[in-house]
């Protein structure tokens with residue numbers, strides 16, 4: 001599967017905490033995406049899949065299956081564990097999207113797995129004074145709350161759409177991690193640093209307002225903010241726990257067939 005890894009890995013986990021990994025996948029050529037992400041496990045994290053073009057079919061070991069269409073998201077809390085596959089479907093428009101991994105707090109890692117399917121029309125789009133529009137997936141903006149509102153570590157997930165010269169300003173609060181990723185176009189941020197499509201920036205955690213201005217029409221940005229967990233990270237493949245012992249136990253359970261602890265709950269939003 002052809003993808004652009006924006007960030008990810010044990011080495012950068014403290015910088016992006018509570019976010020672990022962001023991939024921007026996709027291509028117009030079917031050879032680049034038709035193999036997809038075949039059957040694999042997850043434990044201890046949430047995976048958030050946002051399909052921008054095309055469709056991704058998924059099914060898992062606890063009996064949940066479905067299709068994520070263009071403009072739709074799946075917010076999956078893997079919790080104590082699932083096996084699943086995520087398969088992009090071959091379409092003339094190709095396939096593209098984002099997958100984000102959000103770490104779970106130590107106390108919530110072994111929670112019951114849960115899926116939230118967010119429909120195309122079920123995330124509010126809010127027009128802001130500076131000329132930006134925000135598609136609100138998780139978190140609050142003013143008095144509006146996004147559809148994903150029951151997370152053990154509440155994060156903000158905004159898809160910001162801008163005209164030429166639109167300004168976006170946001171205060172995530174002191175101590176929080178804030179990351180911008182430019183999906184389309186370009187922005188000017190901070191002291192005139194320019195970010196182009198495919199580039200990301202992590203803000204400091206001083207709690208000042210962050211702001212960026214679009215440098216061209218049709219600019220689109222993903223903004224993520226979250227409270228760092230400040231907990232140890234033990235990461236091996238698709239499983240992220242707090243200690244090496246928990247990783248060893250997870251792989252023993254994968255080998256002896258006791259990895260799955262509970263069925264997943266599924267909610268359509």
Ligand code: MN
Pocket residue numbers: 037040042047084086
């Ligand atoms: Mn997966």
